[in-house]
Amino acid sequence: MRINLTITSILGATAIILGAFGAHALKEKLGSEALKSFETGVRYQMYHVIVLLFVNTYTGFSSKIKNTISWLFFIGILFFSGSIYAISAGGINPKLIWFITPLGGLLFIVGWVLMLLNINKIK
Numbered sequence: 001m002r003i004n005l006t007i008t009s010i011l012g013a014t015a016i017i018l019g020a021f022g023a024h025a026l027k028e029k030l031g032s033e034a035l036k037s038f039e040t041g042v043r044y045q046m047y048h049v050i051v052l053l054f055v056n057t058y059t060g061f062s063s064k065i066k067n068t069i070s071w072l073f074f075i076g077i078l079f080f081s082g083s084i085y086a087i088s089a090g091g092i093n094p095k096l097i098w099f100i101t102p103l104g105g106l107l108f109i110v111g112w113v114l115m116l117l118n119i120n121k122i123k
Contacts, residue, residue, distance in 0.1 A: 001056050001063065004070040008052040011077060015046040018085070026089055034088040041084035048073045048108065055115065065118050072111035080104025 019042045026035060055061060055069050083100040086092040 001066060004052065004056045004066060007070070007074055008049055008056065011045060011052075011074070012049040015042055015049060018042050018045070022089075030089065037084050037088040041081035041088070044108075045077050045081040048077055051115075061118055065114070069111045069114055072107045072114065076104045076107035076111060078104070079107065 019039075022035065022038045022042060026038060030038065052070055052073055055073075056066050058066075061069075079100050081104070083097050083104065086097065087094045087101075
């Protein structure tokens with residue numbers, strides 16, 4: 001679980017850094033819609049960092065479930081938030097990576113459903 005918490009910590013720190021970067025450095029450079037999208041990426045990254053802290057410290061989950069949920073969320077953050085950052089601040093044409101954002105969202109959903117199923121598992 002150490003690697004999961006290490007990655008979670010890095011993702012938490014980068015969410016704060018990117019949030020500050022968006023609020024200060026990008027505020028004048030991006031239009032309001034692009035800035036709003038960027039902030040959505042930061043928000044979803046931080047939401048999932050907080051959940052990852054719960055997942056990896058909750059004693060009711062097996063190591064296998066902790067790892068599976070963690071990797072679903074890690075890749076979900078990379079795809080969902082990362083693609084939003086690339087489009088809104090990186091100038092990447094959305095038509096080139098249109099499928100990556102919803103794929104990241106799907107990974108989030110699968111992680112949440114897996115968590116739900118394992119929280120309610122009859123032991």
